[in-house]
Amino acid sequence: DIQMTQSPSSLSASVGDRVIITCRASQSISNFLNWFQQKPGKAPKLLIYAASTLQSGVPSRFSGSGSGTDFTLTISSLQPEDFATYYCQQSYGTPYTFGQGAKLEIK
């Protein structure tokens, strides 16, 4: 199985901050990497697919980069509605594993 490891697992930040969340795959997955945002009690929401393609309707303050084993999700200027848990997921091969999540909290 391809293991997906996110860091940090949790972080505190303030509105307006720039935040970077990383995701590392245990083997190369090219750019078959998706990012999701999940708020408490809600289903995950797709933010980015193919490592860097912004899903329709997602604000441009979200961006993704990376290829191979190392990926990043960047939020350029945090907004109050961005406080949530973020998951990466590889779509390279079965099982289509998720990272353990990165919980973004208000400082």
Next chain:
Amino acid sequence: QITLKESGPTLVKPTQTLTLTCTFSGFSLSTSGVGVGWIRQPPGKALEWLALIYWDDDKRYSPSLKSRLTISKDTSKNQVVLTMTNMDPVDTGTYYCAHRDTAAGNYWYFDLWGRGILVTVSS
């Protein structure tokens, strides 16, 4: 507009078989490239992919759960059914179904999800 909704029992006993139904609208599971997947999330824990069924009836399962899972589709009813045998308390969690879409370059992703159904396994 694509919507998906999970239904099934919210409480099952250990060793029982769980049957969940995903009823969807706004797309056809006979359209090339389309799929429906199941993902679960234990309380307070991470997401775990379980199974995926494609428009051509090809199926993929999580290897760790493959012996317990069966996914099937009824295209005429716009439904996908997931069964999981021999349920255990560790299987407690929210079960989601999701629409699989594709992009150029063989990329794919779960772009739309149901609200989920919380399944508790307890005697």
